Amino acid sequence: MLKYESQLDGIFRALADPSRRAMVERLTHGHASLGALAEPLEMTLSAVQQHLSILRDAGLVSTEKVGRTRMCTLRIEQLDLVDRWFDDRRAHWERRIDRLDAYLAKGDGT
Amino acid sequence: MLKYESQLDGIFRALADPSRRAMVERLTHGHASLGALAEPLEMTLSAVQQHLSILRDAGLVSTEKVGRTRMCTLRIEQLDLVDRWFDDRRAHWERRIDRLDAYLAKGDGT
């Protein structure tokens, strides 16, 4: 899956900005309009929309127009990709710990 | 903890680049010199060193000079900060699911 790696690029990049993380955090509490997401952030609506685009490109947020408001929803299954990457890293790391344990046990001939 | 947020900035940004993720992945298998980290990456040693600086600034990697080689080590405990952030998000998300369940159960008067 060549796409997996480039998806991670987008997800990590999206989460690297504090304003965007704040938006994600807000969305874990439920749907929100663009205006609602923008309200606590000290920047123009235009800037917030650009952040939203990055979150949408990363697949972290989906949006839908309802009347004249744009409703945003968090796509948690996309966050799971990050979990997956961390689990894979941990697998190698923990195998290393296991080997270290084995090595120490072998030398430990009390 | 004001530092926590800015630490996350650095960590997520560091992981947003595929070359840097490759370096982290390599380091989960054990220590490695700068040259060893650079070998599979198609760029100059100078570029790899700049990536290493970003990983070091993010607290993900520590280094030590041994003779004329620079040995690099992964700081897994720094990766745990990301886990923590995800767990916090999940806590809210899962509470939302719980409330949805409760709401559906209430309306389900069979």
Place this chain on the structure above:
DNA sequence: ATAATACTTTAGCGAATGCTTAAGTATGAG
């Protein structure tokens, strides 16, 4: 001492980021 190795530092460059302002469009209220 000389040379090779393994980095290190600095300057520079094109592209991407994170904003802003200004001028749109579409929808709902009166």
Place this chain on the structure above:
DNA sequence: CTCATACTTAAGCATTCGCTAAAGTATTAT
């Protein structure tokens, strides 16, 4: 229809990013 609301789009701009080339320094080999 008129006006306010809620976004949307486009242009511009300073900064940061990812990279290279070139010229260092420090350590080990011969």
